[in-house]
Amino acid sequence: MTSVQTAPAPTKRPVRQLLAASVGNAVEWYDWYAYTFLATYIAAEIFPPGAGSSLVPLLSTFAVFAVGFFMRPVGGLLMGAVADRHGRRTALTVTILLMGGSSLLVGLTPSYATAGLAAPAVLVLARLLQGLSVGGEFAASTTFLVESAAPGRRGLFSSFQYVSTTAGQLLASGVATLLVDTLAPDAMHGWGWRVPFLLGAVLALTGFWIRRGAQETRSDSGRQAPRPGLLEALRRHPRESLLICGITAGGTLAYYTWTSYLPTYAELNAGVDTSDALLAGTLSLAFFGLLQPLGGLLSDRVGRRPLLLAFGLGFALLAVPLLHALRDSFAVLLLVQCAGMVLLTGFTSISAAVNAEIFPPWVRAAGIGFPYSLTVALFGGTAPYVGTLFKDLGRSGLFPWYVSVVCLLSTLVYLRLPETARTDLER
Template identity: 85%
Template sequence: MAETRTTRPPRTKRPVRQLMAASVGNAVEWYDWYAYTFLAAYIADAVFPKGTGDSLVPLLSTFAVFAVGFFMRPVGGLVMGAVADRRGRRAALTVTILLMSGSSLLVGLTPTYASAGPVAPVVLVAARLLQGLSVGGEFAASTTFLVESAGPGRRGLFSSFQYVSTTAGQLVASGMATLLVDTLAERSMDGWGWRVPFWFGGLLSLVGFWIRRGAQETRSDEQRRAPRPGLFEALRRHPRASLLIAGITAGGTLAYYTWTSYLPTYAELNAGVAKSDALLAGTVSLAFFGLLQPLGGLLSDRFGRRPLLLFFGLGFALLCVPLLHALDGSFAVLLVVQMAGMVLLTGFTSVSAAVNAEVFPPRVRAAGIGFPYSLAVALFGGTAPYVGTLFKQWGHAGLFPWYVAALCLLSSLVYLRLPETAHRPLHR
C-alpha cells in the first residue's frame, strides 16, 4: 500500500488554485508579448530610421524583430521544457515569468534611434530574444502543468484555460493600447506613451511570480526518482510525436496570429480602417474569443478533440479568403469578420494544450511539447505579420488570405489521421 501511494501521481487538492497559478502567470506573460504587437507602429517610428523614403520599411523592421523573438521560442521550449521535466513544472514556471519581467522592462527602456543610433534596435532585439525564450518555455511548462492538474474527463476544460489566460493578457494589452491612443496626443504617444505598457508589464510579472510560488507540483514521485531525461531525448525517442505536434500546430498558429494580432494592421493597410477602430474591434473580439474557450474545452471532453480540430481547419480553409476579402473599411464589417474567425479558431485553441500533452509520456512531456510546437509557431505564426506586410509591399496583398487557407487545409489532413485521445487516461 505504501509503495502504491509513492508511485501514483500527486492528487490536485485545489484545482482552482492550480488554474489560477497557471492562468495568472500565463496572462502576464502574454500581456508583455502582445503589447509589442499592438504598439508596433509606434516602436517602428522610435527605434528604426526612415531613410529610404518608404513608410513601410520601419514597420517591416519592427515585424522582423517580432519574428526574431519567435525564433527564440523553440530554444525556450526545449530548454525550459527540460527544466520542467527534470526539476518540476513549478520551477520552470517560476523562471519563465522572471525572464519575462526583465525583458518587458528592457523593451520599455529601449532608447530611440535619434538618441542612440544603431544601439536602439540592438537593445530591442535583445529584449525580444529574452521574451521569446520566456514565452517558448512558458507554453511547454504551463500546458503540461494545466493538463496534469485536471481531473478525469476535464483535460479539455483545463487545457482551454491556456488560451483563456493568453487572451486575457492580450485583451489587457489591446485595451491599454487603445486607451493610450485615444487619450494621449500623437506627440506624447510617439515620445513616451508606447513605453508605459512595458513598464507596467514588468511589474505585473512580479505579481505572477508571487502567485506561482504557491502552486502544487504535478510530477509524480516516480518521475522525481527516475533518471533525468536528456535535452534531446524527446526528439530522439519520439520523432513521430514531434512531427505530429508540428503538423497539428502549423495551420492553427498561422490563423491564430493572423486573427488575434495582425488583423488590425492588415485592416489598416488593405481596407483603410482607422487605427483606433481597428484596435477597438480587436479588443471586443478578443473578449468574445476568451469566453468561447471553456465551451470548446467542454465539447472536446464530451465529443473528442478531432471533431473540433476539423471544424477549425476545414472552416478556415473554406472561409478565410472570403472573410478577409469582405473588409471594406468599416468598423462593423471588421468586427463581424474578426468574431467569425474567432468562432472557427476556438476549435483549435481550446484543445491545443490537451492534444499536445496527450501525445507524449510524462518523462519528456514538457520538452517534447515545447520544441516542435514553438518551432511551428516560429515558422508560421511569428512570420504572419511580416509575410502579410511583405505581400502588401510587393503589391499582392490578396495572396495572404490564400496562404492562410492553404496551410489550414494541410493541417486538416493531419487532423483526419489523428488518433482520438480525449477518452483515454493520461499517461502518468
C-alpha cells in the same frame, strides 16, 4: 502516442493551479503584445532615422520583433527541458522572471540620442529574452495546466491557455490606448511608451508570487526517472514531434490571421477604416476569450477529434469565402472575425490538451515546446508578412487560399489522430 496509465490523484487546489498558469501566461503575453502596439514610439526613440526614409526606424523595430519570434523555439526547447528535469513549477517561475526582467529592460532602454548604438543593442537583448520566455511559457504552462486537471476536465483546463493569452493581449491594447488618449504626444514619445513595460515588470512579480505557491504536477515516479537529454524528445519520439507540427500548422496560421492580421488585411484589401478595424478586432478578441472554456468543456464530452475536424474543415472550406466577403463595413468585418473565432475555438481551446496527450511525462514539456514554437514561428509569425507580400505582388486573392490549403493539410493529420479525451493521462 501515449495511452492508458492510471494517473495520480489530481491536484487539491485546482483554482490555484488555474490561477498560477493563467495569471503568469497573461502577463507573458501582455508584455509580448505591448511591444507590437507601441512599435512606432519605440522606433522613434531607439533607432536612428533612416536616410531618405521615415519607415526605416519602424522596419528596424519590427525586425527586432521578428528576432524575438524566432527565439521562441529555443525557449520551448530549453525551458521545456527545465520543466522535464526540475519540475513544471520551477520552469514556470523561471519563465515569468525572464519576462519580467526583459520587460523592465525594454522600459529602461536608453534612447538613441542618449546612448547611440547601445540603445538598439539593449532592445535586441531584451527581445531575445522575451522570445526565450514566451517559447518556454507555452511548453511549461501546457503541461502544468493539463496535468493539474481532474479526469474528464483536461479540455476545460486546456482552454485557459488561450483565455489568458487573450486577456494579456486585451490588457496590452487597453493600456496602450489609455496612454495614447491621455498623454500629450511629446510625453508619450518621451516617457509614456515606457510605462506599460515597467508595469509588466511589476505584474511579473505578482505572477511569480502566485506561481511559487502552486502545486507541482509531475508525479513522484516522474521525479525519479532519469533526467532526459536536451534533444531526448526529438531523438526518441520523432513521429510525435512531427505530429505536433502537423497539428499546429493550420491552427497557428488561422490564429494569427484572425486575431492579429485581419484588421490590417481588411484595411489593405477592403478599405475598412483603421479605427473600425481596431474596434472590430478588440470586440472579436473578447468574444474569442469567452468561447474558450465552452470549447474545452465540449471536447471533454464529445472528444478532441470532432472539434479539431470542425476547425480544420471549417477553415479549409470557409477561409476563402469569409475573407472575400470583407468590404468597407464595420458590421461585415465584425461578423467575419466572429465567425472565424467560432471555428478557431475548435483548435485553440484544446491544443494544450491534445499536445500533452501525445508525449510521455518525462519529455512532455520539451517534446511540446520545440516543435510547437518552431511551427508557430514558421506559419503563425509569418502570416502578416505573407499576406502583405501577396498584396505587394498584386495577388492578394491568393492569401485566403494559402490559409485554406494549410488548414486542409492539418485536417488530414486530425483524421489520423486517435481519440484521447477519455484515456488517463500518463504521469
